[in-house]
Amino acid sequence: MEKSKNSGRYTCNEYREEMILLGLQKRLSSPDLIPEEKESLLKEIAKVEKQMGID
Numbered sequence: 001m002e003k004s005k006n007s008g009r010y011t012c013n014e015y016r017e018e019m020i021l022l023g024l025q026k027r028l029s030s031p032d033l034i035p036e037e038k039e040s041l042l043k044e045i046a047k048v049e050k051q052m053g054i055d
Helices: 012-028 035-052
Strands: none
Touching: 012 035
């Protein structure tokens, strides 16, 4: 993950982004997802990863 410009401190926003990403990844692992839901989750994961600088 790319460090923010606040001298290496871990912020609440970074924590929030990580928790959002983990939640999306957990939903993605559900065996009963329909293809449309899976595609939507993958797009959202890519969006969050890009915001975090880990794309």
